[in-house]
Amino acid sequence: MIPFLFVVLVTVATVVIGIVATRGAKTTADFFVAGRSVSVGMNAAAISGEYLSAASFMGIAGLIMKSGYDALWYPVGYAAGYLFLLLFIAGPLRRFGAYTIPDFAQGRFDSPSFRKIAVIFVLFIGFFYTMPQMKGAGVTMAAILNWPYAIGIMVVGTVITFNVAVGGMKGITLVQAFQYWAKLFAISVPVFVLAAVFGSPAPDSGVKNSVAGLPTVASGTTVKVKGSAAFPANVLATPAGGIALVFPKGAEIEKIAPVRKLAPNEKLDGLARPSEIYGMTVAGGGAEGLDKLKDVKFLPGTRLTSVPIPVLVDGQPLMKDGKPVTTTMKFEFATPTEVRMEAVDGSPDSPVAAPNAPNDKAWEHPFGPLTSKHGYPLLYTYSLIIALVCGTAGLPHILVRFYTNPDGRAAKRTTLWVMVMLGAFYVFTPLWGTLGRAHMPELYANNTTDAVVIKLPMMLENKLLGEILSGVTSAGAFAAFMSTFSGLLVSMSGAFAHDIYGKMLRPNATGDERMKAFKWAAVGVGVVSMVLGLFVETFDIATMVGWAFAIGAASYFPLLLLGSWWRGLTSTGAASGMLVGGVASLLAIVTSMLLDKKILTMDVSPLVRSLLEQPAIWGVPLSLIIMFVVSKLTASQIPADVDAKMLRLHAPEELGMSKNYE
Amino acid sequence: MRNDADHAALLARVLKRQSRLGLAVAAVFVVVLVGLPLANMFSPASVEFKVGGFTATWLFLGVLFYIVTAGLAFVFVNASNKIEDETIAEYRGKPKL
Numbered sequence: 001m002i003p004f005l006f007v008v009l010v011t012v013a014t015v016v017i018g019i020v021a022t023r024g025a026k027t028t029a030d031f032f033v034a035g036r037s038v039s040v041g042m043n044a045a046a047i048s049g050e051y052l053s054a055a056s057f058m059g060i061a062g063l064i065m066k067s068g069y070d071a072l073w074y075p076v077g078y079a080a081g082y083l084f085l086l087l088f089i090a091g092p093l094r095r096f097g098a099y100t101i102p103d104f105a106q107g108r109f110d111s112p113s114f115r116k117i118a119v120i121f122v123l124f125i126g127f128f129y130t131m132p133q134m135k136g137a138g139v140t141m142a143a144i145l146n147w148p149y150a151i152g153i154m155v156v157g158t159v160i161t162f163n164v165a166v167g168g169m170k171g172i173t174l175v176q177a178f179q180y181w182a183k184l185f186a187i188s189v190p191v192f193v194l195a196a197v198f199g200s201p202a203p204d205s206g207v208k209n210s211v212a213g214l215p216t217v218a219s220g221t222t223v224k225v226k227g228s229a230a231f232p233a234n235v236l237a238t239p240a241g242g243i244a245l246v247f248p249k250g251a252e253i254e255k256i257a258p259v260r261k262l263a264p265n266e267k268l269d270g271l272a273r274p275s276e277i278y279g280m281t282v283a284g285g286g287a288e289g290l291d292k293l294k295d296v297k298f299l300p301g302t303r304l305t306s307v308p309i310p311v312l313v314d315g316q317p318l319m320k321d322g323k324p325v326t327t328t329m330k331f332e333f334a335t336p337t338e339v340r341m342e343a344v345d346g347s348p349d350s351p352v353a354a355p356n357a358p359n360d361k362a363w364e365h366p367f368g369p370l371t372s373k374h375g376y377p378l379l380y381t382y383s384l385i386i387a388l389v390c391g392t393a394g395l396p397h398i399l400v401r402f403y404t405n406p407d408g409r410a411a412k413r414t415t416l417w418v419m420v421m422l423g424a425f426y427v428f429t430p431l432w433g434t435l436g437r438a439h440m441p442e443l444y445a446n447n448t449t450d451a452v453v454i455k456l457p458m459m460l461e462n463k464l465l466g467e468i469l470s471g472v473t474s475a476g477a478f479a480a481f482m483s484t485f486s487g488l489l490v491s492m493s494g495a496f497a498h499d500i501y502g503k504m505l506r507p508n509a510t511g512d513e514r515m516k517a518f519k520w521a522a523v524g525v526g527v528v529s530m531v532l533g534l535f536v537e538t539f540d541i542a543t544m545v546g547w548a549f550a551i552g553a554a555s556y557f558p559l560l561l562l563g564s565w566w567r568g569l570t571s572t573g574a575a576s577g578m579l580v581g582g583v584a585s586l587l588a589i590v591t592s593m594l595l596d597k598k599i600l601t602m603d604v605s606p607l608v609r610s611l612l613e614q615p616a617i618w619g620v621p622l623s624l625i626i627m628f629v630v631s632k633l634t635a636s637q638i639p640a641d642v643d644a645k646m647l648r649l650h651a652p653e654e655l656g657m658s659k660n661y662e
Numbered sequence: 663m664r665n666d667a668d669h670a671a672l673l674a675r676v677l678k679r680q681s682r683l684g685l686a687v688a689a690v691f692v693v694v695l696v697g698l699p700l701a702n703m704f705s706p707a708s709v710e711f712k713v714g715g716f717t718a719t720w721l722f723l724g725v726l727f728y729i730v731t732a733g734l735a736f737v738f739v740n741a742s743n744k745i746e747d748e749t750i751a752e753y754r755g756k757p758k759l
Binding site: 071072073074079080082083084086087088091200364365366369378381382385389409412413415416419420422423424426427430527565641643644646647652653654655 | 685710715719732739743
């Protein structure tokens with residue numbers, strides 16, 4: 001109940017602040033760019049508030065808990081992207097004085113048709129970024145109140161659509177600034193309390209409770225596991241030392257396989273001992289189909305013990321460092337059920353190593369399970385860095401906020417403060433990850449490390465304090481969905497009302513008509529976003545955000561970089577690069593996801609697999625090269641007044657060469 | 663009233679000075695971004711000594727990285743604004759750049 005009250009509090013505050021701020025929103029410029037009068041501090045807080053989404057608030061702490069050191073690149077990349085934005089894009093973009101990013105696309109090249117392509121990318125990136133926010137809302141409300149998934153989506157969607165439709169950019173600026181400070185409070189204060197109670201949050205703190213380098217849960221801990229719709233989040237990999245799993249309500253298992261990826265010459269002698277099948281023994285209840293390792297059914301009350309079995313090569317045990325190499329089994333659940341984890345010896349006092357958890361060495365050191373999964377950790381790391389850094393500088397809903405600053409210098413100072421504010425937030429995420437690993441490793445077992453910021457406070461012995469802190473983090477998570485969705489809604493509504501309605505359908509529309517179009521567009525986009533959110537319950541938040549970043553990195557980032565600094569860029573060159581780079585990156589990521597979900601089952605080499613999952617390392621250069629080559633081939637399209645346009649981008653406002661759209 | 667040649671000279675000068683500054687700061691940043699994974703891969707001992715329970719590479723990536731990037735941003739904003747001030751003074755003060 002307490003977490004719910006905190007969520008209500010932050011939601012009411014959002015509505016009230018939105019209504020108060022809306023009183024000043026009267027003109028078209030107020031709706032699209034907040035009158036271009038937002039101060040550096042306010043805009044920096046609003047940009048930070050908008051940027052810190054569900055992926056940042058819940059996902060990063062969860063990913064650090066799950067993957068360790070390698071996941072630190074995510075917050076670093078999210079924050080560091082703003083340095084590239086500052087160095088090459090923020091000042092020039094603001095000086096161009098547009099309302100939307102497609103305005104820049106048309107104005108820089110005098111090409112109305114290029115505006116259409118730019119609008120499509122705004123909407124594409126916007127909707128891909130909206131879906132994980134909606135999922136975050138649904139999942140959080142389900143976690144804290146057991147509400148149906150759809151209700152959280154409806155609450156967040158309705159509140160924000162109301163705020164945006166009523167007050168536009170001016171209405172949401174104050175709201176987003178407030179939500180930044182709410183999120184900073186929510187990510188920092190609870191973790192100080194938790195660290196004071198639990199002790200050091202240093203990365204090696206998990207070692208204190210470990211068995212063979214794995215974090216442990218108390219014997220008898222029960223978790224709810226997911227079904228095949230959530231694959232690969234329905235997998236439970238038993239720990240190296242073995243474990244006993246009790247299924248109080250029975251279980252349906254789609255597949256049982258060794259945790260170790262066996263080389264072609266490696267085999268398991270799984271039926272060597274008559275009492276065991278691949279190291280598994282069953283007591284109580286009963287099992288059907290266990291020997292086939294497929295479509296296995298465990299009856300209610302079954303206690304399944306799984307212990308390591310030796311790996312054989314040519315009939316002989318495979319040895320490493322003088323010891324036989326062993327593996328345990330992993331289970332893919334077909335339907336959701338409950339699993340109780342117990343020690344193999346049955347003693348309630350024996351600690352149990354958490355299933356699915358990486359060992360301390362893999363978790364603490366670079367090139368662990370996240371980046372090494374396809375065998376090319378350095379390549380994976382660099383591609384991830386490029387995607388995050390360039391993707392940040394290519395997100396239209398973030399870029400449009402720079403038009404709200406009074407001038408180019410303010411835009412640059414704003415970016416500097418955004419970096420400070422994001423750093424102040426992200427520095428706390430590793431603490432959540434390390435404390436979660438040490439004190440709530442059961443989240444590994446059912447692949448719910450995303451919920452660590454919501455659930456970890458509940459581990460405190462003082463239940464009231466735990467509920468209050470969980471309420472604070474739940475409110476922070478809600479602020480995250482709401483602020484990011486606000487910005488996305490303004491960006492997409494602006495694209496519909498200004499670019500499609502005001503520039504393509506009715507170029508003679510008055511300011512009032514465009515404002516009305518903005519309000520209707522906000523309602524329409526809000527409803528579509530809520531509907532889309534209903535379809536992505538089984539998708540991973542970080543994956544969906546990754547799509548938006550990959551498309552942004554290979555489309556808008558090259559356009560803005562070259563468009564701001566190279567006179568020779570033509571509209572055909574820019575459009576070709578955006579389309580090929582953006583679409584190829586999207587296809588690569590979707591292919592990778594389909595392979596992950598086993599919908600596609602083709603043989604792909606580990607190198608290609610890495611490049612599909614993290615396409616930025618080739619997608620960004622591909623887009624830049626195509627822009628360069630095609631622009632050279634179509635040099636006759638370079639606008640005659642390109643020097644005037646470049647001066648508009650780069651000359652200080654004091655020289656009178658910049659111009660704002662009216 | 664300035665002519666096209668003045669504007670072309672102004673543009674060339676602004677682009678050259680601001681792009682040099684941007685590329686110089688970006689180069690420092692890229693060295694850090696490229697260098698840390700390389701150090702992790704090829705010289706782990708140099709970045710994995712312990713500092714208060716953290717390895718140095720954890721501490722750098724988890725905490726110090728934000729300070730380094732904010733520091734680079736601070737240097738850039740000041741230098742970029744200085745270039746703009748000089749550009750305004752030069753353009754207003756001289757008939758030709």
